Amino acid sequence: MLTADLAGPPKDAAIATIALSKRYGHFQAVDSLDLNVARGRIFGLLGPNGAGKSTTIKILTTLLDASSGSAWVAGFDVAEAPVEVRRRIGYVPQLLSADGALTALENLKLSARLQGLRGAVRAARVSEALAFSGLEAAAGKLVRTYSGGMIRRLEIAQATLHYPEVLFLDEPTLGLDPVARRTVWERLLQLRQTKGMTILITTHDMEEADVLCDELALLHQGRLAVTGKPDELKAQVGAHATLDDVFAHFSGAALDHGGNYHDVRESRGTIHRLG
Amino acid sequence: MFAWLYESAAVADAEVRKLMRDPTELFSRAVQPVLWLAVFGQVFSQVRGIPTGKLDYLDFMAPGILAQSILFSAIFYGIAIIWERDLGIIHKLLVTPASRGALVLGKAMAAGLRGLVQAVVVYLVAVALQVDIRWEPLPMLTMAAGVFLGSCIFSTFSLIIACIVKTRERFMGIGQLLTMPLFFASNALYPLELMPGWLRVIAAFNPLTYLVDVLRSAMIVGGESAYSMPTSFGIMLLVFAGLLGLAARLYPGLAR
Numbered sequence: 079m080l081t082a083d084l085a086g087p088p089k090d091a092a093i094a095t096i097a098l099s100k101r102y103g104h105f106q107a108v109d110s111l112d113l114n115v116a117r118g119r120i121f122g123l124l125g126p127n128g129a130g131k132s133t134t135i136k137i138l139t140t141l142l143d144a145s146s147g148s149a150w151v152a153g154f155d156v157a158e159a160p161v162e163v164r165r166r167i168g169y170v171p172q173l174l175s176a177d178g179a180l181t182a183l184e185n186l187k188l189s190a191r192l193q194g195l196r197g198a199v200r201a202a203r204v205s206e207a208l209a210f211s212g213l214e215a216a217a218g219k220l221v222r223t224y225s226g227g228m229i230r231r232l233e234i235a236q237a238t239l240h241y242p243e244v245l246f247l248d249e250p251t252l253g254l255d256p257v258a259r260r261t262v263w264e265r266l267l268q269l270r271q272t273k274g275m276t277i278l279i280t281t282h283d284m285e286e287a288d289v290l291c292d293e294l295a296l297l298h299q300g301r302l303a304v305t306g307k308p309d310e311l312k313a314q315v316g317a318h319a320t321l322d323d324v325f326a327h328f329s330g331a332a333l334d335h336g337g338n339y340h341d342v343r344e345s346r347g348t349i350h351r352l353g
Numbered sequence: 354m355f356a357w358l359y360e361s362a363a364v365a366d367a368e369v370r371k372l373m374r375d376p377t378e379l380f381s382r383a384v385q386p387v388l389w390l391a392v393f394g395q396v397f398s399q400v401r402g403i404p405t406g407k408l409d410y411l412d413f414m415a416p417g418i419l420a421q422s423i424l425f426s427a428i429f430y431g432i433a434i435i436w437e438r439d440l441g442i443i444h445k446l447l448v449t450p451a452s453r454g455a456l457v458l459g460k461a462m463a464a465g466l467r468g469l470v471q472a473v474v475v476y477l478v479a480v481a482l483q484v485d486i487r488w489e490p491l492p493m494l495t496m497a498a499g500v501f502l503g504s505c506i507f508s509t510f511s512l513i514i515a516c517i518v519k520t521r522e523r524f525m526g527i528g529q530l531l532t533m534p535l536f537f538a539s540n541a542l543y544p545l546e547l548m549p550g551w552l553r554v555i556a557a558f559n560p561l562t563y564l565v566d567v568l569r570s571a572m573i574v575g576g577e578s579a580y581s582m583p584t585s586f587g588i589m590l591l592v593f594a595g596l597l598g599l600a601a602r603l604y605p606g607l608a609r
């Protein structure tokens with residue numbers, strides 16, 4: 079706390095946390111987390127079920143209050159200036175966030191309006207988003223008729239209409255086929271390249287972490303187990319180690335837990351929605 | 354202020370589109386008022402069991418049944434909110450800079466518009482049963498305003514319950530538990546004067562009473578309101594403002 083008060087956030091960081099913690103009753107979901115994500119990075123948050131990834135994202139996106147510690151996103155304190163943070167972020171939740179009873183166009187319009195886009199800018203951004211997500215032909219169809227990949231692309235488009243500085247995605251490729259998964263990666267790389275967005279994703283997919291992310295942090299039982307570039311982490315574990323080895327090495331004990339009912343509900347819910 | 358209304362309108366627009374895609378729901382909601390008016394109303398106006406002055410009993414209860422149908426459909430609005438929570442739709446709305454109050458107001462406005470459609474249905478039934486309807490513009494406007502405001506009140510009440518109980522099962526239980534007492538502790542089926550003292554006290558705190566009271570003179574030829582229009586609308590607006598404030602505070606809790 080003291081360091082936080084004195085030093086404040088590192089000015090160049092897109093995301094910074096100091097001793098960030100979240101308790102549910104006696105259960106410590108996030109425990110003294112220190113993170114620092116530089117602008118323009120694609121940062122991967124890894125960890126077994128129940129490690130605290132979604133909880134961390136919810137705090138950073140102002141949906142959840144931390145129990146203690148501090149967090150800054152795009153230079154603003156999430157607890158003190160939540161609205162300033164919301165103006166600068168996009169978020170694709172782990173669960174289904176596009177409205178199945180609306181068309182893609184209606185979903186995009188709603189997001190654009192709530193993000194404060196008006197008039198000609200709004201219209202331009204919405205058509206840009208439809209083109210970007212490759213949904214122009216399906217724009218007038220109800221989203222409940224879409225495939226999982228189309229829904230994910232729509233959700234990413236909805237979350238980036240206002241060109242956020244920081245984009246959060248919670249397991250963006252869960253349940254997608256390999257082609258749809260690659261399309262999502264391409265979209266994210268494109269956003270980073272053209273808009274300079276900082277992107278934080280969570281994933282259980284080690285290939286995704288390896289291919290997409292510049293930097294990784296591995297959470298284990300709410301604590302930061304290790305952080306670094308994919309290659310550095312592999313080198314730490316062994317000469318020919320893969321990210322799977324890294325994951326097992328730093329969270330081995332948790333593999334047989336496999337999370338509790340809440341975790342299963344969250345991740346199965348995500349799979350159901352696509353089925 | 355302008356941004357606030359703009360955000361509410363955006364939410365209301367999306368909600369209304371969803372409602373329009375599901376007209377079966379609207380028709381299934383019309384069944385209850387038909388039964389109440391056609392069966393209960395017809396029988397009771399024959400037996401003259403409830404003294405309603407000069408008014409035929411069917412005429413007397415028609416505004417009550419309109420108010421009831423508003424209450425019953427608005428009170429289950431919370432189910433949709435819980436559904437949105439079980440997905441991630443609420444999370445998506447809450448990470449935008451939009452005011453929480455505006456999000457909640459938008460939902461209420463959509464419920465208000467849906468209430469108006471409901472009113473059309475009840476009017477059709479009432480006309481078919483030869484209820485003596487007032488067709489002048491001012492009473493019609495008063496009726497529409499009352500129906501809109503009443504729908505806003507009960508849908509926001511429902512949203513608050515959804516924010517508290519958070520699961521569908523518990524919500525269904527509480528929804529059933531609340532609607533009947535709200536209905537019976539009002540002047541929908543019998544005049545206030547017939548109630549025992551304790552029930553009258555409860556009825557005076559029941560927003561449904563004021564809605565029915567407004568509708569009684571606005572909808573029916575010869576119908577009389579016990580309270581003045583400014584009193585009834587004033588109370589309903591106050592109740593709505595209070596509920597809206599509470600809902601705006603509780604709504605973000607759904608994403609936790």
Ligand SMILES: Nc1ncnc2c1ncn2[C@@H]1O[C@H](COP(=O)(O)OP(=O)(O)OP(=O)(O)O)[C@@H](O)[C@H]1O
Nearest residue numbers: 102107126127128129130131132133340341345609
């Ligand atoms: N509302 C809640 N009440 C109580 N415990 C909760 C709540 N939300 C999350 N938890 C618990 O906090 C821990 C962290 O959950 P979180 O959803 O952040 O995990 P995760 O890393 O995202 O897991 P997954 O990979 O399964 O999505 C879990 O043990 C979970 O059961």
Ligand SMILES: [Mg+2]
Nearest residue numbers: 131132172344
């Ligand atoms: Mg998660």
